[in-house]
Amino acid sequence: LLDATKLVPEELVPVTRIGKMTLNRNPDNFFAETEQVAFHVGHVVPGIDFSNDPLLQGRLFSYTDTQLTRLGGPNFQEIPINRPIVPVHNNQRDGFARQAINTSRTSYHPNAIGGGCPFQAGRMQGGFASYPERIEAHKVRERSSSFFDFFSQAKLFYNSQSEPEKNHIIDALRFELGKVDTVAIRERMLGVLRHVDEDLAAQVAGALGLEVPEDIGLINQGIPADADPQSYQPVVKEGKLQKSAALSMAGYKLNTIATRKIAVLVTDGFEAKSLSSIHEKLKADGAVVELVSTHLGKIKPGSGDPVNVDRSLLTTPSVVYDAVYVAGGKESIAALAEDPDAIHFLNQAYRHCKPIAAHETAKPLLQKTYFADKLPAKSDNESAEKEGIVIGQDVSELFILAIKQHRFWTREKARKVPA
Template sequence: MPVKKNKPANNEVPESKKDADLNPEKERSDAQLMTTNQGVKVNDDQNSLKSGDRGSTLMEDFIFREKMTHFDHERIPERVVHARGSAAHGYFKLYESQAALTKAKFLTDTSVETPVFVRFSTVAGSRGSTDLARDVRGFAVKFYTDEGNFDLVGNNMPVFFIQDAMKFPDLVHAVKPEPHHEMPQAASAHDTFWDFISLMPESTHMIMWLMSDRAIPRSYRMMEGFGVHTFRLINEEGVAHFVKFHWKPVLGVHSVAWDEAQNISGKDPDYHRRDLWEAIESGAYPEWELGIQVVPEEDEHKYEFDLLDPTKIIPEELVPVQRIGKLTLNRNPDNFFAETEQVAFHVGNIVPGIDFTNDPLMQGRLFSYTDTQLIRLGGPNFHEIPINRPVVPIHNNQRDGHMRQQINVGRTSYNPNSIGSGCPFQAGKMQGGFTSYAERIDAHKIRARSQSFRDHFSQAKLFYNSQSDPEKDHMVDAFSFELGKVEIKEIRERMLGILSLVDMGLANRVARNLGLHVPAPERPINKGVPADAGDEQEPILDVKSSVEVSSALSMANTVKNSIKTRKIAFLVDEGVNDDSVVLLQDALLDQGAVVELIAPRLGTITGKNNTIIPVNKSLLTAASVFYDAVYVPGGASSVGSLAKDHQAIHFLNEAFKHCKTIAADTDALPVLEATNFAKKLPVPPTTDIKAVEEGLIIHNDMGVLGIQFIAAVSKHRFWDREPERRVPA
């Protein structure tokens, strides 16, 4: 049979295809127009299809579903994002019934301890990356309630990069390693990420959080969690309130220094995982209080920001956070893969009394999570994996599928039926079944965003203005480091233009470090707007926050009254003053701290009173970045040895550089005098005020030294020491 001219013979490439491959400019007009996988040209790739500009996302949006489905199935079996995680079991206990706000039983019955499973994670890196990357941290809580599972799937930052889930694949593609060489791993300091951010002004608020100290937490136990989205709480009478969920760590919110984070990544990339595991194993159970910000339905449009915009917070000065219960983690997983890896969270897992809003990011996640679990966990029965199984029985007509575990009996798998006596019955309102909030919808189908979503800078300014001076310095360093890694000059300049809309002083400081001048922001600012949208979707630049400074946004204002679980290093060697070691160690342990004795070698050492002292770590494997403070006890032989040991001196120099508390017996002063910060040492004995304010303590009275040391360590860091942080260590 002759070959038709309009078809290639065998596997021959059509001439038109050859021409296009050899000369892509030839078909540039078509190649540059976005299409679906079926070749349908797309007019708007920035907004999902909604019922009105503030309405819910519609299932008929085939463009969004195709884009998100392909994104969700790009990688197997590792999670596309949040791949590197750590988790633990625990329970949630309510302080006071919230029946006035919700009919959710776990939020109304104070006698119940609701089991939970909590997974923390980084976002951008793979499973094999480091815990200490500058990144958002996932904070996902699965409540096994008596009404079914409720998943509060959030982050350690209260806002997000984008307003509409349609942009989520683009965001992750931009931050992931660049596709031509798969670098860099678990890092946002590269061209594609900042190219995207500089073109999407809605990301500005989130990028301020990412460049702050919040992006490098001291531990999972010392970071906040947020539900990010605005949810609804609905009571028995059907009255609804808007709500934002918060997790407030009992130990306060603390970070590590960026230089310290880089060192930890090389020395122990499992630092956060190990910290969580060891704290639980030792009985120092991590705790957070659940807080809620509640806004009545009638106040939906009361504020200068839109409650449904996921790039906005509700400042606590406008709506205080009510602490309503406590989360405690008290058991590590028995098997990492079976539990931590196979747990499946879903923002759509809710219970009666909690409901969604029309937040366009939330609406997209309602589709994405199920789709992701289907490919990652092998099929539709992932809810039967033990870690995902609710504590209440499951009765429905779903059958079969890959890896089915439940053995269903009877002939019926449909409803209504008479053969199976009508079972399972629909619960209905009287039996506490789930009922969606009856929200009135009267709108046109449209691809657009509400005009109330156009303010991208007022809360970015609020966040920056709320930071302490050291925190602002760290943000300048972070922007300078990240943009300094960007190779394309135009991207750096474009981002400086965006920063100038937040704070000109910030932009000028970063520009100086990059050897550039701050340009005027490019016009149009928002490159994510379809060409025919005109100025209608451009940012509004003159919106001012009704709150000028929010104390809750600065880590300088966090809890600083405890040294529980803080790790203290004692530098010791043969002939150490064993009385000093025992006295201070007991005082610290009484306050809940963790003490480790570090010597030039492992094994044991003998104190000056012939006490045999076990050594926890050697200077070969220990490093100051793993500890919150350092103490050098006396003892002539020990002091003489450590003063000549370069690793011991480096340990102290590094601790000083990272602004940590350092203490020593008066007769251990020669060790401190061998450091780079010797000129900064106080004249012993230190006074109470000087010791606590500067974090340098030298005393010959162990009772006084202990009191000063504990007070200083509870302050966490001494950022006023920042210039000295840059001395060689």
């Protein structure tokens, strides 16, 4: 528990919910309230003390050291976002950007001219009290052998991932190591990865055009001056678990579309009735719906009142949305079909495995995409849940069903859609 690189699997120690923190508003000013906030691991409430975790012990010092430099001096705790909401009496005085105006004659304790104030609060007054931990050990500059168990939890994490998640890890390693110019470093990393999973190392190696090395010498070379190098090499341990469902995101599907962000591709000449219908149903289920068009301002329907556009194709990519709907209307579809940004928007959404729905009049636009041959012959529950593409006159219910699935990872196997 003193090693910050380790975790306790939830299967061994279940998570206990002790409360709920609710975000009730966004900052009014990003710089004043977010950029200048000064968190500190030493800010604890009575009843909590600090463990001997070496990383924590270092940060108890380093956080203050960082804020002194980052926020311009010792009075960073008096910036409005960091200022306590209750009166504070301490020994701090003066320094750059001092806000408090102290009228007392002393800043130290003990004293004879300030009534003994300020003084350190005791336990009964809500002051800090250290936990009386019993210790029987030798004080040495060493770490427990458990710190050198480098791979058991890496194995646990990788083995716990779903197939799409494993593929994402492999692709990430291929990309990052592919940017490394020194071949020897790539080979050494492959030698490290094989201790996590042989297949993982082999798949990464294939993309790099290399073989996985059998031996890379000493794995850990961060060795103190007087230490035995062999004492600092990985300790092979078999964990109690081979997999942990809590380490994968695949099982966390919520049966709701609340807060999901939906893009509606639409422009002048759209069909007002169908757009209004799906817009209302998506919002009723808690989704955030934005109209994305060829231009900003207002767009005119085939008949009816103009509506306001939220975003334009020029300034908004599909990556900021969870799903895409193409509104109906022959004129609107014809204009979008001639706009390469609209086609790219759809290709990108498909490549990223997101749900796509379209009015039945949108087929001329869909036929220009790279996934035209993947369009379902008919739209039903199966196409919504397995393929994530639905087309029809009123597809709101099927579209909502598809959005609840979140992503459709089987599309990644083709890898033939540029985006």
